[in-house]
Structure formats: structure tokens, C-alpha cells
Amino acid sequence: MTEANDILVSIIVPVYNKSRTLRRCLQSLLAQTHSNLEILIVDDGSTDTSMRIVRAMQAHDSRIRLKELPQNVGAYQARIHGIREIRGAACVFCDADDTMEPRAVETMLATMLEFDVDLVQMRYRRRMKGVGVKYLEQWNPELAGRRIDGIDFRGLASYVGMDSYIYPSCWGKMFRTDQLRSLQLIDFNQFWGDDQIFNIQYLRHCRSMAFVDYVGYCYYWGGDTSTNYKFSLLREFKNVHSLKRVMGQSEEYIDAEIIMLLRYHVRQLMTELSWTRQAVEQVMKEELRDPLWKQVGFSLTAEELVAQEAETVQKSPIKYIAKKLLK
Numbered sequence: 001m002t003e004a005n006d007i008l009v010s011i012i013v014p015v016y017n018k019s020r021t022l023r024r025c026l027q028s029l030l031a032q033t034h035s036n037l038e039i040l041i042v043d044d045g046s047t048d049t050s051m052r053i054v055r056a057m058q059a060h061d062s063r064i065r066l067k068e069l070p071q072n073v074g075a076y077q078a079r080i081h082g083i084r085e086i087r088g089a090a091c092v093f094c095d096a097d098d099t100m101e102p103r104a105v106e107t108m109l110a111t112m113l114e115f116d117v118d119l120v121q122m123r124y125r126r127r128m129k130g131v132g133v134k135y136l137e138q139w140n141p142e143l144a145g146r147r148i149d150g151i152d153f154r155g156l157a158s159y160v161g162m163d164s165y166i167y168p169s170c171w172g173k174m175f176r177t178d179q180l181r182s183l184q185l186i187d188f189n190q191f192w193g194d195d196q197i198f199n200i201q202y203l204r205h206c207r208s209m210a211f212v213d214y215v216g217y218c219y220y221w222g223g224d225t226s227t228n229y230k231f232s233l234l235r236e237f238k239n240v241h242s243l244k245r246v247m248g249q250s251e252e253y254i255d256a257e258i259i260m261l262l263r264y265h266v267r268q269l270m271t272e273l274s275w276t277r278q279a280v281e282q283v284m285k286e287e288l289r290d291p292l293w294k295q296v297g298f299s300l301t302a303e304e305l306v307a308q309e310a311e312t313v314q315k316s317p318i319k320y321i322a323k324k325l326l327k
Helices: 022-030 050-058 075-085 104-115 150-157 194-203 233-246 251-271 277-287 291-295 302-315 317-325
Strands: 009-015 037-043 064-068 090-093 119-128 131-135 173-176 208-221
Touching: 009 022, 009 050, 009 075, 009 104, 022 037, 022 050, 037 050, 037 075, 050 064, 064 075, 075 194, 090 104, 104 119, 104 173, 104 208, 150 208, 194 233, 233 251, 251 277, 251 291, 251 302, 277 302
Parallel strands: 009 037, 009 090, 037 064, 119 208
Antiparallel strands: 090 173, 119 131, 119 173
């Protein structure tokens, strides 16, 4: 029987201009209690001092490897390039502005070996300015500590997105490298949804998974790690919805999700972009002519939609003020 300590685990870290957070991230990975690691940095065309940090740390720890891409291709494709380079039997992803708790790799590997599964998912928390704030993921303790396969697994894998038990991010999970290598690179290079598409692709090759009740991933939000909201993001939401439909995800759930994202978009226009209600209504009148919204069962007028989301914003002003202050 293979001992856990004998198994090489690869950690892939896609990096694009993360000099302010990268050292903290790598220090957390080097501090893992499972020391049989390779940490593959995939430089996605960084133009800041990120690679200077990597080379300096690489000089002191040979577990750090570097794969440099000739140009920026986005996180989805950077991960695929990393998979082709790794040598470990198991693989973990970490974003360059986040950290992992010391026992994260050890805990997930022990779970993967105990239950002989294709995927392990641990829990995570959000941190703002280094302070732990809240747990974010959907969590059902009845799912933890056992092998999930058959109909139960297919049910969980039928929807990956907002509020799904298999959360949409690639981090916080352990994958089997042989299964990862069966993924085919697709033409996907937009900002939003890369994690979801990657996970859905992987799950189509899986037969089992396990959840572990260990909060091992720290997702940092705020400051330099937050991305300003883009007006064009609704187009990316719709692109992912279309792709998820083609990939066989539950239409009931993805249709509910795109409506949720439409509402989120309206709130962000009024808060982060500071649009007036009249301007948002005008844009939404045009947007709601898209046949997609009738197809997914959305029937509100632009005025009704904006009025509802304006009321939501008014009920939670501190949330939106805090978000602006952390930018």
C-alpha cells in the first residue's frame, strides 16, 4: 500500500502581475505539512516583479518550478499548460493572491487515499485585509467523510455554479493528475467563469468524490486583489450560461443562476459604477429584448427589475460602502 508521504503532490499557481501577494501565497504553500511537493508557477505573461519574487524563492527551495508562457492567455489556459508540466500523482490549484492552511494538502490527500476518489473538496473562508470574515460555500455536514459516487455523485455534478455544493472555484480541491490530463483545451479566455468550465470538464471524467470538513483555503477579498466591476460582465455571464447548457448542466439550475446574475449586474451598475436608476432602466429595456430572458422564465419589466434591486441596495448600504472602501 502506498504511503501518503511517498506521493508527490503538485500545486499549480497561475500568476499574472501578483507581486503584492505572491510571496505570502508561496510561503503558505512551502509551509505545508505534506512536504513531498512541487509548486509549479505558471507565469501568464506578467509584466511586474512577480517573477523576480519567484526566482528569489526558487533559489532557496527547489520544490518551486517555473513555467513561463510567452503571452497572457488567461487563467483557464494557464491551468491547462500547467497540467502538461506537473509530475505529481495528485494536483491542487492555488490562486496567487490567496493562501492555504498548513494541513490543507495533507488532509485532502489522506481523504483521497482513504476513500479512493477522483476529487476531494475542503472548506474555505473569506478574508478581508488578512482578517477572517465568514465561510462562503454551501455546506452540508452529511456529505462529509464518505465516498460519494453513483447517482448521488451525478446529482452533485449536474450543476456547478452559484450556491452549488461543488463550489465553482478550482482552488480548495485535490484532483487526480491522470484524470486532469484527459481534459481538452477549449477556446475560453474570458475573465469570468473559467473555474466553472474547468470543473465541469473535469467532473465529466469522474466517478466519485469526497468532502472534508477542514477549512484549509483562505480566499482574500479587497484591496489589490479585487477586480473592478465591468459593464461587459453580463455578456460573460451569458456566454458561460450558454456553454454550461451545451455541457449538459441542469437547465433548471443554470436558468435560475443567470437570473440571479442579471439581478447582481443591476445592483453593481447602481453601486460600483454609480449609474442612476434611469440609466440602468434604459440599458435593461434593451437587454431584456434578448430572447434568452424569456427562455429562462424571466418576466419582469426593466422598471420592475430595477425597482426591486434598488430596494435591495437600500436595505444593505454598509455592504456596498465597505466594498468601495476596500478597493
